[in-house]
Amino acid sequence: MLRTDSARRLLALAAAVAVLAIALLIRALAGGPLEQHSGTALYASMIYAGVFFLRPRTTPLVAGAVAVAFCWLVELSQLTGVPAYLSERSLLARLALGVAYDPLDMLWYPAGVLPLVAVHVLLRARATARAAG
Incomplete structure (x- = not known):
């Protein structure tokens, strides 16, 4: 079990890099809906890892x-047009904020996070049981 915040942050950073690599690989090899929806789910996965980078003791x-x-x-901020405006001027803004609202994305974000939460809860329970037993 990881005991230090530094180790947890390092693991969160490694997870975010791995998710980014998977997203880029899918982008290079696939197209269409697979690329769009997997990218949305993987974006949410990176945010999940980012939470642990910023707050390593978060449940x-x-x-x-x-x-x-x-x-x-x-996603909802895209309804304002501000992300589209910023995305025209910056590739980083485009990657981080997107351009246009897509209601389907609202479903893909939890799809990218819920499996990670489930696996993380199971791993923590296993580690706790091992430490107690």
Whole structure:
């Protein structure tokens, strides 16, 4: 079990890099809906890892809720036109904020986070049982 915040942050950073690598691989090899929807789900997965980078002692359920809420907030902000405006001027803004609202994305964010929460809860329970037993 990881005992230090530094180790947890390092693991969160490694997870985010791995998710980014998977997203880029899918983008290079696939196209169409697979690329779009997997990218949305993987974006949410990176945000989940980012929560642990910023707050390493966060519980999986809280991190999952924060990640989904953040993604929904970003998606809803696209209704204002501000992300589109910023995306025209910056590739980083385009990658982080997107361009246009897509209601289907609202479903894909939890799809990217919920499996991670479930696995994380199971791994923590296993580690706790091992430490107690």
